[in-house]
Amino acid sequence: MSIATPVRLSVRGLAKTYRTKTGDVPVIADLTFDVHVGEVACIVGPSGIGKTTLLKCLTGLQPMSAGVAEIDGVAIDGPPEEMALVFQEYTRSLMPWLTVAKNVRLPLRHLHLPVAEREERITAALAAVGLSGAEAKYPWQLSGGMQQRVAIARAIAYRPEVLVMDEPFASVDAQTRFELEDLCLRIREQFGMTILIVTHDIDEAVYLSDQVIVLGERPARVTEVIEIDFGGPRDQLRTRALAEFAELRTRIFGLIRKAG
Numbered sequence: 001m002s003i004a005t006p007v008r009l010s011v012r013g014l015a016k017t018y019r020t021k022t023g024d025v026p027v028i029a030d031l032t033f034d035v036h037v038g039e040v041a042c043i044v045g046p047s048g049i050g051k052t053t054l055l056k057c058l059t060g061l062q063p064m065s066a067g068v069a070e071i072d073g074v075a076i077d078g079p080p081e082e083m084a085l086v087f088q089e090y091t092r093s094l095m096p097w098l099t100v101a102k103n104v105r106l107p108l109r110h111l112h113l114p115v116a117e118r119e120e121r122i123t124a125a126l127a128a129v130g131l132s133g134a135e136a137k138y139p140w141q142l143s144g145g146m147q148q149r150v151a152i153a154r155a156i157a158y159r160p161e162v163l164v165m166d167e168p169f170a171s172v173d174a175q176t177r178f179e180l181e182d183l184c185l186r187i188r189e190q191f192g193m194t195i196l197i198v199t200h201d202i203d204e205a206v207y208l209s210d211q212v213i214v215l216g217e218r219p220a221r222v223t224e225v226i227e228i229d230f231g232g233p234r235d236q237l238r239t240r241a242l243a244e245f246a247e248l249r250t251r252i253f254g255l256i257r258k259a260g
């Protein structure tokens with residue numbers, strides 16, 4: 001990412017300690033990183049290091065204990081309207097009694113858009129995820145991969161500044177995961193979205209990311225930020241991307257093993 005590209009999400013000295021009945025549990029000590037406009041950043045690290053906790057702090061679901069996170073220079077203080085979230089458990093995030101179109105329409109209701117623009121956004125989002133024609137179907141009539149596409153369509157119809165995803169492709173089969181990863185790259189191109197992903201899958205992180213943010217130590221810190229410049233679009237170039245970045249993969253695996 002060029003230096004001239006503005007910072008969209010800035011995290012400075014973020015710390016998080018959970019207060020429990022049995023005492024304080026310091027989970028995150030000090031996280032500092034930037035994600036630039038239109039960038040895909042993946043957060044990786046050993047199990048239990050605090051990746052989901054970080055996303056909870058950034059999306060206002062948990063208060064930070066220290067530090068600041070900003071979107072376009074404005075401090076996050078509660079659930080930010082500029083963000084949309086996609087979870088691993090798509091079955092829990094979609095309303096089974098609403099059609100696909102109504103599920104995608106749901107978060108648009110409080111934007112008070114003109115009806116034509118609202119419907120245009122729904123059509124464009126479903127087209128972007130390859131689900132044109134599925135508007136009248138119910139989530140339970142769709143495969144797991146298709147349901148996750150609906151969840152992604154709902155997020156992109158909202159047109160957030162930052163799309164945050166927690167293990168978004170972990171519950172689908174390998175082939176569907178590849179398709180959803182490519183979809184993610186296309187969304188970035190088409191909508192210019194900044195995307196922050198937590199993933200356990202190092203190949204996925206290397207394939208998708210402009211930067212991989214590695215968390216380590218306990219309580220967690222950023223132990224390494226690995227910039228990845230593929231020198232062109234990655235979509236459809238999976239084999240080449242993974243071969244070229246085998247060294248990076250090995251390095252990230254090593255860092256995570258050391259931290260875990």
Ligand SMILES: Nc1ncnc2c1ncn2[C@@H]1O[C@H](COP(=O)(O)OP(=O)(O)OP(=O)(O)O)[C@@H](O)[C@H]1O
Pocket residue numbers: 018019020025027045046047048049050051052053054
């Ligand atoms: N509400 C809570 N109260 C107290 N401790 C919590 C709470 N939520 C999470 N934790 C603890 O914080 C630590 C980090 O959890 P978190 O889910 O953020 O890790 P993670 O890196 O996302 O893990 P995984 O990779 O296994 O999904 C864990 O030790 C967990 O038990």
